[in-house]
Amino acid sequence: MDLVSFARGIGFEVALVVFCAGVVWRIVGFALLRFRRDFNEPRNSLVKAMIGGMVATGSRSWPHPEFIGRTGAGEVIGYSYHVGLFIVILLFAPHIVFLGSLLGVTWPALPSSVITIVSVITFTLLLAVLFRRITHRVLRLLSNFDDYFSWLITTLVIATGLMATAHIGGPYQTILGLHILSFDALLIWFPFGKLMHAFYIFPSRAVNGTLLSRKGAAS
Amino acid sequence: MVRIQAVKGLTAIPIRVEPRDSAATTGTIGGGVTAILIEIAAQLDRLADDGEPGAIDLRSLPMSSDDREQLLDALGPGEVTITLQGDGESTICETGVHGVWWSEFRDRGGALIAAFVEIARVPTILPVEPDELRRGAQSLRTGVGGAAPPRGS
Amino acid sequence: MADDRSEPTIGEILQTHGVSRRTFIKYCTAMASVLALPPLAGRAMAEQLLAAPRPSVIYLSFQECTGCLESLTRSFSPTIESLIFDIISLDYDDTLMAAAGAQAEAARDKAMKDNYGKYIVIVDGSVPTSDGGIYSCAAGRSAVDILSEAAKGAAAIVCVGTCSSFGGIPFADPNPTGAQPVSALITDKPIINVSGCPPIPEVIAGTLLQYVSTGTVPELDEHRRPKVFFGNTIHDRCYRRSFYDEGKFAKSFDDEGARNGWCLFELGCKGPTTYNACATIKWNGGTSFPIESGHGCLGCSEPGFWDKGSFYSPLSAPRWGKAGEASPRQVLEVAGAAVVAGAALGVASAGLSRRRQRQKEKLNADDETEEG
Numbered sequence: 001m002d003l004v005s006f007a008r009g010i011g012f013e014v015a016l017v018v019f020c021a022g023v024v025w026r027i028v029g030f031a032l033l034r035f036r037r038d039f040n041e042p043r044n045s046l047v048k049a050m051i052g053g054m055v056a057t058g059s060r061s062w063p064h065p066e067f068i069g070r071t072g073a074g075e076v077i078g079y080s081y082h083v084g085l086f087i088v089i090l091l092f093a094p095h096i097v098f099l100g101s102l103l104g105v106t107w108p109a110l111p112s113s114v115i116t117i118v119s120v121i122t123f124t125l126l127l128a129v130l131f132r133r134i135t136h137r138v139l140r141l142l143s144n145f146d147d148y149f150s151w152l153i154t155t156l157v158i159a160t161g162l163m164a165t166a167h168i169g170g171p172y173q174t175i176l177g178l179h180i181l182s183f184d185a186l187l188i189w190f191p192f193g194k195l196m197h198a199f200y201i202f203p204s205r206a207v208n209g210t211l212l213s214r215k216g217a218a219s
Numbered sequence: 220m221v222r223i224q225a226v227k228g229l230t231a232i233p234i235r236v237e238p239r240d241s242a243a244t245t246g247t248i249g250g251g252v253t254a255i256l257i258e259i260a261a262q263l264d265r266l267a268d269d270g271e272p273g274a275i276d277l278r279s280l281p282m283s284s285d286d287r288e289q290l291l292d293a294l295g296p297g298e299v300t301i302t303l304q305g306d307g308e309s310t311i312c313e314t315g316v317h318g319v320w321w322s323e324f325r326d327r328g329g330a331l332i333a334a335f336v337e338i339a340r341v342p343t344i345l346p347v348e349p350d351e352l353r354r355g356a357q358s359l360r361t362g363v364g365g366a367a368p369p370r371g372s
Numbered sequence: 373m374a375d376d377r378s379e380p381t382i383g384e385i386l387q388t389h390g391v392s393r394r395t396f397i398k399y400c401t402a403m404a405s406v407l408a409l410p411p412l413a414g415r416a417m418a419e420q421l422l423a424a425p426r427p428s429v430i431y432l433s434f435q436e437c438t439g440c441l442e443s444l445t446r447s448f449s450p451t452i453e454s455l456i457f458d459i460i461s462l463d464y465d466d467t468l469m470a471a472a473g474a475q476a477e478a479a480r481d482k483a484m485k486d487n488y489g490k491y492i493v494i495v496d497g498s499v500p501t502s503d504g505g506i507y508s509c510a511a512g513r514s515a516v517d518i519l520s521e522a523a524k525g526a527a528a529i530v531c532v533g534t535c536s537s538f539g540g541i542p543f544a545d546p547n548p549t550g551a552q553p554v555s556a557l558i559t560d561k562p563i564i565n566v567s568g569c570p571p572i573p574e575v576i577a578g579t580l581l582q583y584v585s586t587g588t589v590p591e592l593d594e595h596r597r598p599k600v601f602f603g604n605t606i607h608d609r610c611y612r613r614s615f616y617d618e619g620k621f622a623k624s625f626d627d628e629g630a631r632n633g634w635c636l637f638e639l640g641c642k643g644p645t646t647y648n649a650c651a652t653i654k655w656n657g658g659t660s661f662p663i664e665s666g667h668g669c670l671g672c673s674e675p676g677f678w679d680k681g682s683f684y685s686p687l688s689a690p691r692w693g694k695a696g697e698a699s700p701r702q703v704l705e706v707a708g709a710a711v712v713a714g715a716a717l718g719v720a721s722a723g724l725s726r727r728r729q730r731q732k733e734k735l736n737a738d739d740e741t742e743e744g
Contacts, residue, residue: 004645005680009691013706020710021717028718034729094688099429099637101689104700109619171594172605173645245735274411276404305395324398330657332402335411344397351393 003177015184022191023141027199035211043216056209057202073115077125084122088115088158105186112165119162126155146193154188251282252289254334259294262338263318272339290336292317301342311342382459383422389458393422399455400581406653407578407600417585421459427584428491430522431465434508434515435551436497436670440533443570443710444577456577459584460492466510477511480522488525492583495519495554498535498542502550519557528562528589529554532576534672536566537595544678555596562589565596567648569672570738574653575601594674597647606643606669609651612636630666640684641668648673 044052057133089095093109100106130151133139160179165171189195212218255275277287295315299311303309309324320342324333337343380388386396397418404414433441444456445468462468463483464476471479484491495516500507505514523529531554534540542551550584566579579598582590591599607613614636615621622629622636635641643651646669652663662669668684671677681691 002676008689012690016703017710020707021714024711024714024723025717028715029721029725031724032726034726037733093616093621094637094686097686098688098690101686102700102703111619112617149423167608173683174736177643272412278405279408288554303394303398305392305398309398324402326399326402328657333398333405333411335401335416343412343485344394344401348393354387365421 002173004173004180007177007180013179015187019156019187019190023196023199024052024192026196027203030200033201038211038214040215042214044213046214049210049214050206052213053206053210056212057205060205060209068070074129077128077132081122081125084118085154085158087118088122088161091115099165116162117166119158119165123155123158123162126151126158130155134205149189150193150195153182155196157186251280252293254287255280255290256293259316259319259336259338263316266318266338266340270340272337272343274338275336277334277336291321294321294336301345305346311337311344379425381422382424382426384456384459385426386422391455391458393418396422396455402431403574403578403581406736407582420585421581424584425517426459426461428463428487429460429494429495430463430480430483430491430526431468431494432515432518433466433520434495434497434499434519434536434688436533436535437541438467438496439570440496440535440576444532444573446573448578450695456580462578463487463491474511478598484522484525490527491525492580493522493526493529494532494580495529495536496532498539498551498553499557500542500549500551501557502548513698516557519554523561526561528564528583529558530580530583531555531563531565531567533571534567534569534677535676537567537597538675540569541678543676549681564589564597564598566593567595567597567673569670569677571673572601572649572653572655575649593647597673600645601649601653602673604647604649604652606646606651606663610643610663611651612663614659625666636663636666636668638686639668640682640686642671642674642677642683642687643669644687646671646674646677 016107040048043181063075068075087110090099090107091110092115093112096106096109133143133147133151157179160175160182164172164179165177169175190198258275264277265271267275277290282290290317291314297313297315297317298321299313303311303324307325307327307329309322311320311322313319314321314336317318318338318340319340320337322333322335322337322342323331326332383393383396386393397415400421401411401414404411404417409417433440444510464480466476469476469479486686497508499505499515499519501516505516506586508515510518531537535542535551536554539547539551539553539556542549543553555565563582564579566576568575575598578601579590582598582600593599595604596604605618610616612633615633616637620629620632620634621638622632622634623638624630625639628640630636637643641663643663650669651663654661654664670683674680682691685691
């Protein structure tokens with residue numbers, strides 16, 4: 001069995017199973033955790049607190065003015081490559097065909113030349129992000145295997161994708177196989193590392209916002 | 220093959236034909252055509268220096284039919300047209316540049332199987348090999364009925 | 373004047389068949405263009421061939437449909453493909469030769485003996501190996517047997533078609549006859565794979581011509597296919613490539629996109645992973661090729677192309693198991709099962725975590741009552 005057939009076939013099947021099971025395991029696992037007993041007097045009703053939680057989910061998307069100086073650059077780069085990743089994943093024709101065969105629906109694609117430009121920019125930003133993480137004193141101190149490995153797996157997928165479309169780095173079949181295989185690896189790693197932030201950010205902001213709002217604190 | 224007809228018509232008139240100035244009549248020559256013309260010039264020099272013929276395969280280059288027309292116009296019409304009959308009719312025309320021949324080979328069905336520009340004193344497909352000459356002599360003698368004369372060594 | 377050599381040269385044979393030197397040069401010039409050689413190299417090839425003795429060729433047909441031989445012999449207009457039989461001495465071909473039975477076998481044995489070490493073996497069809505190789509027998513001998521005997525004295529083996537190159541159709545799952553490609557059975561002779569189902573006639577003739585005129589095996593890729601014909605994918609040379617790049621795809625046969633000649637990627641075209649010359653040399657004397665006629669490439673020159681999923685499922689679609697594609701329903705079932713399993717794990721994990729949380733709380737409460 002050649003690389004592409006393996007990656008597309010049993011490799012993807014296993015990856016999808018691990019991804020679905022793992023993500024649900026972690027979401028259910030944390031959703032059923034107990035809250036700490038809150039001895040504060042509630043300053044806001046539960047409903048008002050939950051509205052506060054919803055607000056926090058949005059307001060935490062951008063740092064408070066005091067912190068922009070220190071974190072602004074990182075935020076912009078971060079958002080940019082996320083947007084880039086979404087564009088490439090969701091609006092590139094072969095990806096739409098792939099997702100369409102899984103979900104049963106398709107949607108219009110962007111021209112491949114646009115996708116190539118976006119991919120190159122996204123890849124460059126990912127390199128910039130790693131550079132920042134390595135050179136920034138504090139970030140370097142805080143970073144662990146999870147940070148670097150999650151970065152590596154994500155960058156591998158986009159790098160092999162670019163190599164495949166440009167037909168560089170080896171025979172097309174091999175590079176395509178590596179691209180699909182690296183995507184399988186991403187799916188398998190997803191539930192076990194910081195990539196879970198994709199599912200965690202909104203619930204965690206909502207919960208924090210609700211708790212703080214219940215106490216009457218700003219968030 | 221408008222080109223052949225023009226040559227036939229023009230050679231009937233006792234005048235010398237000047238190669239057309241393509242840039243003046245049709246505007247600028249495309250970059251691809253210019254490159255080929257420069258290559259042809261280089262091969263002509265090589266032919267003059269060491270007698271080595273050259274050829275440029277027109278079908279292997281990314282040329283549109285317009286490009287081919289431009290190239291033909293740039294070279295201009297020549298004095299000689301050769302028709303090859305042999306499993307289909309093929310043509311070799313000298314262009315306005317002496318030593319540059321425009322060849323189109325066709326098969327029995329008339330389909331174009333080769334198109335190239337040859338740089339040679341005489342198209343290399345034309346000259347007859349010694350063994351063919353001897354075979355011809357042999358067949359003539361046999362046909363005439365005389366005995367074959369003794370051959371030297 | 374008679375030659376001193378006992379066997380006539382190719383030039384002499386052509387002469388007797390009424391093909392002049394100039395006509396032969398004409399066709400060799402055309403073939404040089406196909407082989408991506410300069411026109412005067414075609415001339416050189418012609419001169420080499422004209423002076424050379426005709427090589428003996430043994431054509432062996434095993435588990436095949438004869439499509440490859442038909443491809444070569446049913447060329448539209450008489451070109452080099454028809455002349456190939458003047459250039460080679462086809463000493464054995466059970467489909468084309470007039471002789472039959474013991475006389476035919478004797479002719480083959482004599483040709484192999486007289487030209488030992490110099491003859492070319494052309495094979496089409498795969499070689500079954502199960503149950504002692506009984507699934508392809510001629511004159512009471514298995515294909516394995518005939519092939520190994522012929523290979524012993526061969527200068528080179530040219531596998532024409534995907535069946536002899538990679539196993540092809542008989543090799544497809546579940547391969548009940550144990551079909552094998554020639555390269556799996558013969559390991560000590562140079563092998564050239566001219567794959568395709570069938571291969572383009574110009575590709576077969578061009579490869580043979582190149583081998584006969586140079587006496588050496590041309591540059592081959594990792595599947596032993598001549599790079600000059602199999603160096604690029606169909607996708608690389610497809611005239612519909614601009615539509616792929618622009619994201620314009622036909623969604624179904626005969627829809628608006630299909631009628632506008634848009635890319636057939638979503639209709640299962642295997643062009644991006646298929647190496648062949650269909651997009652440049654095309655079929656039937658340059659008339660058309662599958663994509664130009666509106667159907668996606670099947671990938672017929674690639675190993676295992678029968679077992680690579682549906683011809684109508686796009687390359688980017690996932691494939692479950694050996695031959696199926698994931699329908700949305702199947703995906704839902706598998707993912708759904710995974711979700712249920714994950715939820716169960718989640719509940720179990722949460723149960724453990726909650727117990728630990730309660731223990732911690734109790735500990736904290738005990739601490740406080742101690743302090744307070």
